[in-house]
Amino acid sequence: MDVSLTENAQQDLVERGFSRRNFGKIAALLSAAAASPTAFIGTASAQQQAARSIKGGTIIGANECWVGPFPSGVEAIAKYAASGNRYDPDDLKDKLVETISLKEGVPASHVRVWPGSGGPLVTIVAAYCSPTKGLVTVNPTFESAWRTAAYLGSPLAMAPQTIGQGADVKAMLAANPNAGLYYICSPNNPTGTVTPLADIQWLLDNKPAGSMVLVDEAYIHFSEAPSAVKLLGARKDLIVMRTFSKLFGMAGIRLGITFADPEVQKKLALYNAVGGGISITAMACGAAVYNEDALIKARRAEMTANREETIAWLTKKGIEVQGGSHANMFMVNWKKPAKAMQLALLAEKVQIGRNWAIWPTTSRITVGSAKDMAAFRAAVDKTYKA
Template sequence: MTAMTRRSLVGLGMALPLLGQINWANAASPSPATNGGPARINYNESPWGPSPAAREAMREGIGLCGRYPYDAQYRLIDLFAAEHGLKPDQVQVFCGSKLALQHAVMAFTGSRSLVVPEPSYEAPAEAAVGRGTRVHSIALDARFAHDVDAMLAADPAAGLIYLCNPNNPTGTVTPRQDIERLLARKPAGSVVLVDEAYIHFSDAQSCIDLVKDHPELLVLQTFSKLYGMAGARLGLAIGQAPLLQRLEAFDGQNVAASPTLLAGLASLQDRQLVPQRKAKNARLRDQTIAWLAERGWRCTASQTNCFMIDMRRPGQPVVERLAEQGVLVGRIWPSWPNWVRVSVGDERDMQRFRSAFAKVTG
């Protein structure tokens, strides 16, 4: 990488003094479900991790780490492009889609502003503020979807308009026709970025097919969520080649590690992985939301691996009390101080959540 954000540098500075204190023999600890640790349903991670095929591919990839993994990267690009009817130069690999998102902010804003929904994923706004870019935060509409008309009206010369669909933290979906209307009416020169980190959990139609007809549309996907590879760092940026070339100015010779790329290939080739995990996640999510509804709690209509609960009072004390019970849930968004985000874990995680939630709200 040729560029690092201020936040990245701060994080690195905090981490370096700790490296010598880590007990590397114990660094790869068992999952919480097996070691009695807390239920970690706070970061929208997969409780199942990489698929069996992806894990085997990772083991094979270790032996290839002495060489640059360009061949594996090209194979991943070719497979993804073929699956979506794209040209290989319309797909770019990143070490996590967050990196692609940060580079998009750097490439398409600066003198021109950033428009974001609120609440939503904070990374683009944080990257913009760090470089002095003006940010317009637009409240979600009554459906908890993106208010695309208000986003269009925010700045007639916006540099980047960001949509997270399905949205994090609400888990809600913005209808495809709204996104198409945004693309049709957006200012000339404004880039629309649709972050599809959670698309695999939902019934929403991806916007990848729109890339062919919209030269200023950038779509991001990730292997961090449904594919269970948050710790392996693999994301994709999809757009017309000239648009992706503008990201490369900040990207350099970006390439993920061999084990990560081979795991991504194995994940794409497993045709049952997405439907199986989608169904399992939906069952656990909907069971938990139904349990909460029976007790009078209102939740967002989520189609992802997270949802939000309206606590009808400040949510931070609830987060802290749940942590005391060994259940870690998501942070509070300042614009929604009474709502708590809960990620969907495995069966045991959600049982622990229900038990702890009943205690702290009883």
């Protein structure tokens, strides 16, 4: 898909200090993100390849859910698959937005739906970072924002991530007191740790005027933490992003949300890095599952039980697990190169997650079903030597 920059986008870029020479490069960025949701995750496509190489094996590497959508979502997909000859026969987009707006208590004008959240993440970095206005995150965190900022030639500052804690917002502000975008992933990928709303509020109160705070809540339903949507009110300097790819089991179906002031949503539309629209099947599924509170709670409880059982097993075996995860992932410090452990487990048909450069001996493990976690434990038992 080819994305060309509108007049308004070009004007906005010039105002933010980009030179006209960069326009082609930025259009190419948006096209690449539109063509593939994982374009700017990079290693994620390598992970998908590894997963395909062990068909029938245990896939606990990419933070996907171990099961698909709730039955109401699957039924909605089947129903609308049969109406797939029509673009949007039942105004499903408005219905989905209304469902989300009612549930979250924010006006519909503040809700925008997208095919997943990887595209909007690229969009948001492109909209708020520039050669002079940088990106600030913790390290480690989800790398897509880093890659986009690097591509744009924006300064990148990282605050250290304390094990077991949420983002250190004071360290983030100190890392660049004049940034364009402060990105907080809560629960954080890969640590699963939650940043308290009071800390996010502190950052909002103390960050430079004109900058944006993005709270990526991809994993929020796996935790019981309150959402930063509560902080939105009339603010124009906060975006909260969600995806249906995690607890809702819809990674391949593609649906995501940004919560923000309508003016902010309009600015994001200038840098729309997503391909086409959203399928009616995805929208119908999303609307059907969004209010399934009892099933959400049960899935969260199942994940938590599976996670804690395996953490207890590893700890008993003398393998260090970093605590504090509130999501479907945890970090294991093998105290030896994580890449070698990842390959050894892959040979046993268990695909675990990657490691981050800052912690080369630590792997991210996605929490799967009880069966997945039993297979993981058996493979660790076979391959791990202290």
